[in-house]
Amino acid sequence: MYALPVLQTRSSPEAAVQRPRSVRLSLTDRCDLACIYCRPHRHDGYLDERLDLEAWQTMVRGLVTAGVRRVRLTGGEPLLHRDVVPVVRFLDTLGLDDVAVTTNATRLEKLAKPLRDAGLRRVNISLDSLDAGRFARMTRGGRLDVVLRGVDAALAAGFDEIKLNAVIVEDENDAELEDLVQWSWARGIVPRLLEVMAIGEGANLKDRVVTANEMRARLAHLLTSGEAEREKDRGPARYLLARHDATKKVGFITGTSDTYCKGCDRLRVASDGMLRPCLATNDGLSAASMARDGDANAVANAVADAWTMKPDGESFKGCTESSAADVSMRGIGG
Numbered sequence: 001m002y003a004l005p006v007l008q009t010r011s012s013p014e015a016a017v018q019r020p021r022s023v024r025l026s027l028t029d030r031c032d033l034a035c036i037y038c039r040p041h042r043h044d045g046y047l048d049e050r051l052d053l054e055a056w057q058t059m060v061r062g063l064v065t066a067g068v069r070r071v072r073l074t075g076g077e078p079l080l081h082r083d084v085v086p087v088v089r090f091l092d093t094l095g096l097d098d099v100a101v102t103t104n105a106t107r108l109e110k111l112a113k114p115l116r117d118a119g120l121r122r123v124n125i126s127l128d129s130l131d132a133g134r135f136a137r138m139t140r141g142g143r144l145d146v147v148l149r150g151v152d153a154a155l156a157a158g159f160d161e162i163k164l165n166a167v168i169v170e171d172e173n174d175a176e177l178e179d180l181v182q183w184s185w186a187r188g189i190v191p192r193l194l195e196v197m198a199i200g201e202g203a204n205l206k207d208r209v210v211t212a213n214e215m216r217a218r219l220a221h222l223l224t225s226g227e228a229e230r231e232k233d234r235g236p237a238r239y240l241l242a243r244h245d246a247t248k249k250v251g252f253i254t255g256t257s258d259t260y261c262k263g264c265d266r267l268r269v270a271s272d273g274m275l276r277p278c279l280a281t282n283d284g285l286s287a288a289s290m291a292r293d294g295d296a297n298a299v300a301n302a303v304a305d306a307w308t309m310k311p312d313g314e315s316f317k318g319c320t321e322s323s324a325a326d327v328s329m330r331g332i333g334g
Contacts (some may be wrong), residue, residue: 004116019067020267020307021233024074025056027081027233029271031330033104034140037167037202039330050271053083055291057090059269062181062299068267070098070233072124076271076330080108082264085114093117097233102126102165108141108150118158123154124163124192129173130183138172155187156321163190163251168215170208177218185248192251197319199280200328214251216240219250228252236260259318261311267303268332275302276332277310281323285308 008269028050034042060071071091078084078101091099100122101115109123127147129135135144153187154162164184169176175195184191193215198206205316216223221243228238237251254260261278268276273288285306311318 003272009169020063020197020303021067022070022072022235023063023068023159024072024266024268024269025060025087026074026076026269026271026332027056027078027084027087029076029328029330030080031076032080032106033077033142034142035126035167036138036172037169037196038200039206039286039328044330046168046296047270047272049288050183051288051291053086054294055273055288056087057220058294058316059287059291060091060094060301061296062092062290063267063269063303064096065296065300066303068303069096071096071100072098073101076105077104077106079103086113088115089118090119098122100124103150104139104142104154105147105150105154109146109153112150112153112157112159114276116159116266121159122161122163123159124165125151125154125189126165127151127180128166128169129176130179130238130285131176134173134176139168150320151187151189154282155189155222161190162188163192165192165194165253167194167196168210170209170210171272174210174218175233177215181219181250181290185245190249190251192253194253195256197255199319200326200330206256209256211257212254213257223250235266236264255319264310267307270332278318279332280318282313283286283326 029047031039032107073087074085081087088099099120101120102124103126105125105127128138130144135142164180166173166180168176168177168313181191187228193212196202196209196213223240224243228240230238230254239249240253242248268279270276273291274283274284274286287302289297290302
């Protein structure tokens with residue numbers, strides 16, 4: 001069995017007072033696609049138990065008590081969860097700064113309007129190719145037409161913001177960079193281009209990484225030069241504006257060439273109630289029993305304990321660490 005390395009964690013007095021501000025809730029580890037950088041096939045197994053709606057409500061109350069202000073629902077595929085709309089409706093009652101979802105959009109045609117009506121503000125749509133054959137290959141059987149109808153439904157629902165997430169793989173979809181950007185811009189969608197990260201199945205593609213610098217070079221005729229900049233409280237993406245239209249931009253997420261662990265304020269909660277302070281390790285502790293018991297204060301205390309397990313962000317370099325290869329991207333929520 002692979003042994004995790006001993007990590008330097010945030011155990012100093014200064015680090016102890018820091019609190020997570022952003023959380024990703026993996027509502028379910030189930031997914032109806034099997035993307036080549038995420039899982040090996042469609043039959044790789046699922047968790048035996050997951051939190052139900054009441055337990056998720058307690059979990060979120062505890063997270064808010066612990067200082068969380070921004071919530072993103074992930075999976076697997078979160079729209080497969082039967083209670084995704086009630087979860088969003090509950091989150092909308094908490095006065096959070098942001099409520100968002102990341103989805104593959106296979107269920108978005110039906111759920112976009114109910115989710116918007118429930119209080120969902122922003123949507124990130126994972127879409128790696130606009131070519132139906134390549135899309136089916138990269139997702140191991142996904143249908144592009146279904147996803148595109150989901151995108152149209154999201155646009156019609158009037159979300160505050162829609163972003164496209166495309167993982168760029170050398171000799172797969174890297175020739176589509178400009179097409180993905182122009183397609184997104186034409187619809188008022190913000191494209192974000194991601195490097196392959198060596199997490200789980202992605203470790204098998206580490207020799208096919210297209211770096212953000214390479215992407216920028218290929219898109220130079222479309223983008224302004226200079227330093228790409230992050231948006232405050234909006235995750236690790238760095239953005240450049242369109243050269244001929246300052247209302248448009250492209251984001252780059254550099255999990256491999258330029259890790260962004262320092263200053264990370266993100267916690268993850270797996271669908272079985274495991275609190276995961278870092279994407280790149282399996283370290284964490286369970287708050288499932290506390291959530292099922294309805295004890296939000298106990299959840300908040302568990303969050304504080306889990307946060308002390310977060311790698312220091314200085315010597316630990318996230319998705320480039322060897323521990324990342326043993327993490328299930330689908331199981332932890334990406």
